[in-house]
Amino acid sequence: MLFCNIDLLDEKFALQRGQYVGVKDGRIAYIGETEPQEDYGERYDGRHRLLLSGFYNVHSHAPMTLLRGYAENLPLQRWLNERVFPFEDQLSDEAAYYATQLAIAEMLASGTVSFTDMYFFLDGMTKAILESKIKCNLSRGLTVFDDSDYEQTAAYRDNLRLLGEWNGAGDGRLIGDLCIHGEYTSTPKVVEAVAAQAKASGARMHIHLSETQTEHEECKQRHGMTPAAYMQAHGVFDVPTTAAHCVWLEGEDFEILRSHGVTVACCPASNLKLASGYANIPKLLDMGINVALGTDGAASNNNLNILQDLYLFGVVYKGYYRNSTLITPVQALYAATRAGALAQGREDSGLLRVGCRADLCVIDTDTPQFTPMTDAACNVVYAAQGADVKLTMVDGEVLYRDGAYTTIDIERVKAETQRCTDDIIRRLQRGERQHD
Ligand SMILES: [Zn+2]
Known part of the structure; x- marks a missing residue:
């Protein structure tokens, strides 16, 4: 063209x-x-x-389009435990397939060319991603609440496929990353095992970090260190990492991220809607830390239009820190484009350059x-x-x-996603009635 x-x-x-x-x-x-x-x-x-x-959306959970409008007006832990986790227990590859296509359609329509996603039901997701021809760094959300070894988890089996058959598929548009969902949803031995696998395979890492004050403070009580120090201590930052949110960083945390070249995925809409707080973006930018932009999932935003996050990124930190000179339009555009491409390890992308x-x-x-x-x-x-x-x-x-x-049958995808959500909500309501 x-x-x-x-x-x-x-x-x-x-x-x-x-x-x-x-x-x-x-x-x-x-x-x-x-x-x-x-x-x-x-x-x-x-x-x-x-x-x-085009824009790079470096933190999302694409199939959460299914939950758009389902989990509302709750604090994060209750939002997860009472609404999100029970809904996710009812998911299938079919639902993830249509919901991922829907997410991609929404992203493409607002200029997103590539996204960094963390979720599960990867058969459904990878099919949707490869068919659509969008770019994606995909990781398998890993949560472990018991004493399991990493190799016993379903995530381990998915990760072998992410690093094998799916890595580089679609002429390199799909890249397999590894994931720790967060400090509060994993155990030290599993974190270390995933970090070791990332190091051995050359994979990148995608995590949630210090999203809420509760999560941040409880980590300090559990381990005697902040989530950033904890991830560093267990080897996560030995590979290129994208850390979502980073709202409650303190003290040495900033230097830990800078010295390891960690990318911060800033999700302003999600942080506002879930009342997580305001990340210290001006300080991160001042220190030369790579700050990129994410929408987070549709359950906490509730849209995947990155231009809206770009707008919020451009204005809310001025207001919060009461300094209208913070975050220039050029810094905001860089975060939404080149910074995201670099976070994904796509060095030849994110710039309008021959x-x-x-x-x-x-x-x-x-x-x-x-x-x-x-x-x-x-x-x-x-x-x-x-x-x-x-x-x-x-x-x-x-x-x-x-x-x-050109690659998505949007009418079908809208209808099928609606059907999948209706089916899940009906099953959940039946379960609740049986429970009574
Ligand atoms: Zn997230």
């Missing part, structure tokens, strides 16, 4: 007007003011359009909210709506365009 006469945000997020961008063999092959001689196939009319790097992967999105600027275009980066961070995205491309292939999907 050749994007013709299109405005773009370059790799420094500066506006360049009236450019030509050629895409070939999955990569950005040409960027310039003049039309290239070479034939790039379809010519895309770029008038009133803004081209930029030679990089053509993971792109196009925004309609012929709208009230984009007029006037005095500062395009500010418009994207503070004014854009998810529905302003008109095209999403992954590895040079258009997956979403003008409301239509």
Whole structure:
């Protein structure tokens, strides 16, 4: 495809007007003011359009679209124990398949090209991911509440497949990561075993870290150290790690993350909705820690439109720390794009640069909210709506365009997801009645 006469945000997020961008063999092959001689196939009319790097959503639980609106207005521990965990006990690969497709459809429609996910029912999930052609770093949520050895868990068997047959599938779009759900949902020996497997196999790690004050303080009581110190002590940070939330970091925690190159997946909407608190994003950025952006699952957000998290990321820390100079639009855009690609180990992605992967999105600027275009980066961070995205491309292939999907049967996916949720809720209600 050749994007013709299109405005773009370059790799420094500066506006360049009236450019030509050629895409070939999955990569950005040409960027310039003049039309290239070479034939790039379809010519895309770029008038009133803004081209930029697609977004990387580095913390999600895709099948939780099933739980959208099901677990509401509860503190996190009750939210998990009373609503989320019983619902998840009723899941199946079929439900996870449709719910993952639904999540991907929502992400593609708002410009997300790649996501980092943690969940289970991987047969259903991997099928949905590979069929859709979106990129994903997928890990198997691991929770252990008894004395089990890691090798006895169902997660261990899934992880062998993640590191084997699924790792690099779909021309490298699917990458298998390893996972510790969190300190409070695992045991030291299992944490060490997973960390050792990650080190031996070269896998990346995806964890929850210091999301709530309760979790953070209880870890200190249990182990005499913070969750960050605990993960470090058990070898988790010896491999590249994405740590979600990091709201309650304190003292040496920041230096632990910095010295190990840990990426912080900031999930502002989830942190606000579950009342977890405000991460110290300004300090993390000041220290040069890689901060990327996540939506978290649809049960705690309740949408997967990363532009909404981008907006919150851009404004809430200014308000919380009462300093309007914190977090510039460029820092926010970097977090939503390049920082996420680096967190996923995709070094050649997340930048609008010749030679990089053509993971792109196009925004309609012929709208009230984009007029006037005095500062395009500010418009994207503070004014854009998810529905302003008109095209999403992954590895040079258009997956979403003008409301239509090229790899997802959206009407079927919506209907099947609704059916799966209805079935689960009916079973839960029957179970409750039997219990009475
Ligand atoms: Zn999460």
